[in-house]
Amino acid sequence: MKSLNKKAQEEMVGFVLIMIIVAIVILILLGIMLSKNNSIQKTESSERVGSFLKSISYYTTNCENPPTVYNNIEDLIKLCNDHESCSDGRQACDVLKNDLSILLNGGFLVKNGSFIKGYNLMITTGENESKVYFIEPISKGSIEECKDLLYYDRYFIGIDNDPIMALEVCYNSEN
Amino acid sequence: MQTLLKKDSKKAQLKIQQMSIMLIFIFLFFIFVFLLFSMYETNKLRQTAVDIEKERIAGMTIKLASTPEFNFGKQANSIDGDKVMMFKSKKGYSNLLGVNGVIITKIPEKSNPVECTTSNYPECDVIKIFTKKDIPTNSQSSIFVALCRKQTSNGASYDRCELARMQVEVNISEKLK
Numbered sequence: 001m002k003s004l005n006k007k008a009q010e011e012m013v014g015f016v017l018i019m020i021i022v023a024i025v026i027l028i029l030l031g032i033m034l035s036k037n038n039s040i041q042k043t044e045s046s047e048r049v050g051s052f053l054k055s056i057s058y059y060t061t062n063c064e065n066p067p068t069v070y071n072n073i074e075d076l077i078k079l080c081n082d083h084e085s086c087s088d089g090r091q092a093c094d095v096l097k098n099d100l101s102i103l104l105n106g107g108f109l110v111k112n113g114s115f116i117k118g119y120n121l122m123i124t125t126g127e128n129e130s131k132v133y134f135i136e137p138i139s140k141g142s143i144e145e146c147k148d149l150l151y152y153d154r155y156f157i158g159i160d161n162d163p164i165m166a167l168e169v170c171y172n173s174e175n
Numbered sequence: 176m177q178t179l180l181k182k183d184s185k186k187a188q189l190k191i192q193q194m195s196i197m198l199i200f201i202f203l204f205f206i207f208v209f210l211l212f213s214m215y216e217t218n219k220l221r222q223t224a225v226d227i228e229k230e231r232i233a234g235m236t237i238k239l240a241s242t243p244e245f246n247f248g249k250q251a252n253s254i255d256g257d258k259v260m261m262f263k264s265k266k267g268y269s270n271l272l273g274v275n276g277v278i279i280t281k282i283p284e285k286s287n288p289v290e291c292t293t294s295n296y297p298e299c300d301v302i303k304i305f306t307k308k309d310i311p312t313n314s315q316s317s318i319f320v321a322l323c324r325k326q327t328s329n330g331a332s333y334d335r336c337e338l339a340r341m342q343v344e345v346n347i348s349e350k351l352k
Contacts, residue, residue: 008193015197019204030211047233051318054252058321058336068329072336103338106283107319 049152049169056103057154057165063095064088073099077123078159080134096123097135108169110141117170118143125161134163146170236318236343239272247323248334254279254341256324260296262304269305276306276344279322281337297324306344317342 057074063086064070065079071086076099079085079092086095100121108116118141123134143149153166239245240254244262247255259279262268269275279302280288288300296302302322322339325332 005189008189011193012196015200019200022204023207026208026211030215047237048318051237051252051320052338055319055321055338058250058253058323058334059338060333060335068331070328070333070335072334102283107338107340 046150046152049150049167052107053152053154053165053167056100059099059103061095061099063090063092065092074156074159077134077156077163077165080123081125081159081161081163093135097138100135101138104138104140108140115172117141117146117172119170120168121165123163123165125163132161141170143168143170148172232343232345233318235274235345236341239274239277239343240318240320240341242272244268244272247321247336250321250323252319253321253323253336254339256297256302256322259302259304260291260293263291263293263302266305274305274343274345276308277304278302278306278342278344279320280340280342281322282319282339284340308344 057072059073060070061072061076062070063076063079065075065084065086067087071079071092073096076092076096080096083093085091104119104121108119110116110118118139120137120139120143122137125132125134148171150169150171151166153164156163156165240252245254245258247253247258256279259277262277281300285300289295289298291297291299291302317340320339320341321336323334323336326335327333
C-alpha cells in the first residue's frame with residue numbers, strides 16, 4: 001500500500017513538473033510575440049517619406065536665375081543638370097546640396113535613441129553602370145542592415161536625362 | 176477474500192483520485208493556454224485598430240491638404256498659408272472639415288516657435304487653427320507639406336514655398352488612446 005502511495009505521489013509530482021515547464025515555455029514564447037507587437041510606431045507609413053519628397057520640390061530657395069526669379073528645388077535640379085549657377089555666382093548644385101541638407105536635417109531628426117536611425121538622399125540619372133550622381137548623396141546616421149527601411153523616389157520627367165530623387169529612411173523599430 | 180476485495184477497492188479509489196487530479200490539472204492547463212491566447216489576440220486586435228486609426232488620420236491629413244480650402248495652386252502637397260490664416264477666425268469650419276484642429280509647423284523647427292497671428296504672419300513658425308493644443312511632433316498622423324504664399328519682390332509677384340509639417344487632431348476612441 002505504502003509503495004503504491006509513493007508511486008502515485010511520484011506520478012503527480014512528475015505531471016506538475018511537466019505542466020510548469022510547458023507553462024514557462026508558453027509564457028516565454030508569448031512574451032517574445034507580444035513585445036514584438038508592441039512597437040506601435042513600426043507602422044509608420046511611407047506616406048511621410050513620400051510627402052517629404054513631393055513637398056521639398058516646391059521649396060523656394062534663395063537662388064535667383066535669372067535675377068529676381070527665385071528657383072525652387074525642382075528648378076535647381078534642372079539648373080544643376082545644365083551646370084548653371086545662381087545670379088550671385090554660387091553653383092546651382094552647391095545650393096541644391098546645401099538646401100536639401102538643411103531640409104533633411106529639419107525633417108528627420110537623427111540622434112541616439114530617436115525614432116529615425118538614418119537617411120540617405122540621392123539625385124541620380126541613368127541606371128546601374130551608367131548611373132550619374134547630380135550631387136553627392138546626403139546621408140546621416142546609419143541605414144546599413146536596417147529592418148524598417150522606407151524607400152521612395154520621384155522622377156522629374158520634364159528635365160533632361162530624367163533625374164530621379166530617391167530617399168531612404170531607416171526607422172528604429174525597437175524604439 | 177474480504178481483505179483482497181478491500182485492497183482492490185482502495186487501489187481503485189487511488190486510481191480514481193489520480194485520474195481526477197490529472198483531469199483537473201489538464202482542465203486548468205487548457206484554461207491557462209486559452210487565457211494567454213485570448214490576451215495575445217486582444218492585444219493584436221487593439222494594435223490593428225490603432226494602426227487603422229493612424230492610417231485614417233494620415234489619409235485625412237492628405238485629403239485635407241488637397242481640398243480647395245487649403246490647397247495652393249492645384250499643386251499636390253501644397254498648402255496656401257494665406258487661406259489657412261483665414262480659418263483662424265472661422266471656428267465653425269471645424270465641423271465641415273471633420274477635424275478638431277490643424278497645426279502647421281515650419282521646418283526646420285525652432286526651439287521657441289512663434290505662433291502665427293494676423294499681425295505677425297508670415298514672420299512666424301506655427302499656424303494653429305481650431306485648436307490651442309500642441310500635438311506631439313512625432314505624431315504618426317503628420318505629413319510634410321509645402322507651405323506657400325504669394326510674395327512680391329521688386330514689384331514682381333512669385334510663389335514662395337517653405338517646408339512644413341502638417342498635423343490634424345481628430346476624435347479618437349478613448350479605448351484606443
